[in-house]
Amino acid sequence: MRLATIRSTLLSLIGSLGAVLLVVVALQLANLRTLEQQANSQFDANLARNQVARGALALARERDAYYLALATGTPVRPETAMETDRSFAAFRIAADQANLGDGTATDGISVALEDRLPGMRQAASGALRLPLGSQARQNLALRWFEDASQAVADLRILRLRLLSQSDSISLGLFGLYSLRTHTLNLLDELMKNAAVVEVDVAVQTLPELQGGLALVRPDVSRVTEAASEVAMSVAPFEEFLRALGDEGRGPGINSFDSVAYAASGQRLRDALQAGEGVAEALADWRRVSGAAILQLDELQAATFGLTQDRLGALAAEARRSAIFWAVLLFSALGIVIVAVRVVLVSVVGPLERMRAAMLQLAEDNLSVELPKPSKLKEIGAMDDALRVFKANATRRRVLQKERLRLHGRLEETYGHLKTDLEAAAVIQASLLPQQAQIAGISLSSYFRPSHFLAGDTFDVLQEPDGRVIVFQIDVAGHGAAAALVSVASKYTVAQAILQRLPGTGLAELTRDINREWPSDLPYFTLILAEIDPATGHGTLVQAGHPSPLLLRSTGEVIVLGDGGLPIGVLPHATFVAIPFAFGPKDRLLIATDGVHEMSNREGELFSEERVQDLLRTCANRSTEQILTQLDTSLRTWRGDDTLDDDVTIVVLEGKRANEYQ
C-alpha cells in the first residue's frame, strides 16, 4: 500500500497494530489451549496410572492374603480376588478414557495378569486343599508368593513406563510423581514384610506347623533397611509433604517413624528367639506395621489427590487465562474498530471534505458548501482558516466586481470626455485661420495640440486702412484649462485691436491688454505684429514669447526682439514696439516655445538655432515646403508622435508686387 494519503497512513498504522495484537493474542490462546489439553490429558493419564497402582496394591493384598492362607491356614476373604479384578477393569476403562494409545499399557496388563494370574490362582486354590504344613503346600505357598510379587513388580514397571511417556516435567509435577512412586514401593515392601513376619511367627508358634519348613524366614533387618531407605528417598519432597499435611490430606511421611518400626521388628525377633513375650511383641508389631501401612496408603492416595488437584488447577488456570486473553482480544479489536472509525469520521473525513472544498475554492467556485465545524481543535482551526479564506475570497470577488464596474464607468466617462475633447479640438482648430490671403499677405500655419486642446492660439485681422494685424498667444500649460484661457485671451486681444483708438501704438495696446488682464488668471505670452503691405513697414511687440524670425528673400534670417514680460505678470508693465521692414517674399515666422523646447529621448532641446539653420537651408523653398520640412524635422527629433507642449507656427509671407492688387 502506498502511504500517499493520511487515510492510508493512519489506517495502515492502526491495521498493523491490530494485526500484531491479533497474532500475539492468537499465539497466546494457542499456547493456553495446548496447556489445557496437556493438563486434561495428564489428568486422565494420571487417573489411569492410579488404577495401575491400585491394581498393584490390590494384587499385593491378594498375594499376602493367599500366602498367609497357604502358609498358616488363615481364612481368605472371598472378595479379595474380586477387588483385584475390579481394579484391572477400572484401569482398562481409564486407559481407554486417557487414550493411552499405543496399547503397551493394556498389553502390560494382559502379560501381568490375564495370562498368568488365572493359572496362579488355580494353583493356589489347589494348594489350599493340601494338608496344612505339608511340604507341597509350603512349596506352592512360596511359589505363589514369588509369582505374585513378580506380577506386582511388573505392574509397578508398567506404571513407571506410562509415567515416563507422560510430559510430567513441563507441568512441574515430577516431584509429586517421584514421591508417589517411592511411597508405593515402600508400601509394597511394608506389606511384604507384614506377610512374611506373620508367616514366620505362625511357623514358630503354631503347633501344627512345628517342625515345618524353614523356607520362609522373617528378615527383620530388611524391614529396618526399607524403613530408612524410604525416609531418605522422600526427603527431597518435604515441600509436598508439608503441603499435604497443611491441607489435611493425610498424616504425611513424617508420621512414619522408621526407628520405631525397626525397633518393633527387632523386639519381635528377640522375643521369638527367647521364646517368651512373643504375644506382646507380635501385638506391638502388628500395631506398628499396620499403622505404617495405613499411613503410607493414605500418603499415596493424598499425593494422587494433590496431583489431580494441580492438574485440574492448571487446566482451570489455562481456561481463565484463555478467557482473559479472548476478552483482551475482543477489547483490542473493538478499540481498533473504534480507532478506525474515529480516524475516518473525525480526522480523515473532515480533512477530505476540506480538501474538496479548497479545490473548489481554488477553482473560484465560491458557492461551495464548507464542511461542518469539527470538534477537534486542530481541524477546527483549519476549518476556521478555510472559512476566513472563503470569506476573503468572496470579499475579493465583490471588490473585483466593484473595481471592474468602476473601471467600466471610468472608461465610459473617459470615452465621453475624449469624445467631448475631440469635438472641442475640431472646433478649436476650425476657429484658427489655417490658410488666409489678406491684402498683400498670405498666412500659413502649423498647429499641433499636445493633448486634444491647446493653450496656443492665433488670429489675423485686417484694419480698415489695409494694415494686417496678426497675433499669437501661448497660455502657460496646455489642455482644456489652458484652452479656455486661450479663448479668453484671444477674445481680449481681438477686442483690444478692434476697439483700438486711432494713433494708439502696439506697445500701448499691449500695455492696456496687460493691465486689463485679470490677475487671478494664468499669464500668457504674446506676439502682436502689424504689417502695412502698402509700405512694407512692420511693427511687433514681444510679450514673453519666443522671438519671431524674419526670413528675408535673400536667405538672411533675422531674430526680431530680445524678449519682454508676459501678459499678466506685472500689472504696470510696459512694452516696446520693434519696427522691421517686410517686403515682398519676406517671411515672418512666429512660433511658440513648443517648437524649440521640444526634447528628444536624451532630453536635448530642438533649440532656436536648429530652427534658424533649417530656415536658412530652406530659404528658396515655398512656405508650405518649409512647414512640411519643419514637421518632418520635429517628428524625427522627437522620435514619436507625442508632445510635451503645444506646437504652433504661423508664417506670414509678403506677396510680390505684381501679385498684389
Add this chain to the structure above:
Amino acid sequence: MNISEEMNGNMMILKMRDSRLDASNAPALREALIERIASGQQSIILDLADVGFMDSSALGALIAAVKRLGPVGTIAVASMRTPVAKLFALTKMDRVFSINATVNDAIKSLSA
C-alpha cells in the same frame, strides 16, 4: 517634487533637485512655494543649479508664488544655467525676481 530646504537667518534657501521643471512638476512646485509663503516665509532664494530646463508652466508657478507673496516679500533666483537664463531673459523676469549668479550673491542682495 524634490526640494531641499535650508535656512539662513530669516531667508529660506530652496534647492531644486529636479533637472527639469515643466508641466509635469509645475503644480507641485507651485504648491511647495505657496505652502511656505502661507507659513510666513517672506524671503525665499531658489537655487536652480541643478535645473537644466524650465518651461513656461514652471515659470507660471514662480510667478504665482510672487503674486501670492505680494509687495512685501521677495523671491531671489540663483545659479541659473543657460537654458533657464534664456527663458528668464526672454520673459524679462529680472523685473519680477532678483536674479543672482550664486546663492551667496542672493543672500547679500536680500540682506541689503
